[in-house]
Amino acid sequence: MERKRTDCPALPPGWKKEEVIRKSGLSAGKSDVYYYSPTGKKFRSKPQLSRYLGNSVDLGCFDFRTGKMMPSKMQKNKQRLRSDNLSLSKGKPDLNTALPIRQTASIFKQPVTKVVNHPNNKVKTDPQRATEQPRQLFWEKRLKGLRSWDVSEEALRTLDLPKGLQSLGPDSTDETLLSAIASALHMSSAPITGQTSSAAEKNPAIWLNTSQPLCKAFTVTDEDIREQELKVHQARRSLEEALMADGLARAAESRRDTQGRAA
């Protein structure tokens, strides 16, 4: 049987290629090609392989069947998707596909550290590392001055946070408050309460609860919730309008295309 898994020099070390001949049916004689990752996961198509490797390997001229890089397969300049040109410019890692990436369901993609097994090394496991990473006190200060900008480099209006949210810590302005809260939401699934110890207000350097943002304890009122619901509603309407406009524009464009070809 063709059960041989051969090394594949065109891929990173440890990847294996296998070719299986079909031995019955209408397609007898045809062959299927599979690849195996260093961890043994099986891949049966180029898109599947490409999805897994993300930006770490350019499969543009990779020939799946032979397992070799084919320079002839270059020059296939497909019309790039809009999302390619806009948000994902070259150089920056694309967190949607770049490895290593947490394969958990979260819209906030987070890079992870990949620890690989080396023949002569023992991989240390350090359960403390995951939960007890030392963190700098008041690190949020570094986020000061971060703003979002629209395409014309006009600064976008900052969010108006509810009055109940108040910053805490050295030079407790509101400038890093939003960043602090947003970061806290992304880094832990625990509820965000703010600094509940009143001692933290007097001397945050000593009494700070580092798992909570630099924010005084707060309560969420019914009105806060109602206002938030309204904002979400308005945002959805804006999105709906934008999608409608985009759809119409695309329809007009394709209509113009087909007419242009006919003429």
Place this chain on the structure above:
DNA sequence: GTTCTCGGCCG
């Protein structure tokens, strides 16, 4: 349940 295999769709 997982893995293997071939059919068949679609570009």
Place this chain on the structure above:
DNA sequence: CGGCCGAGAAC
């Protein structure tokens, strides 16, 4: 025609 993937067969 061949790449890709669904789904039944086999385990």
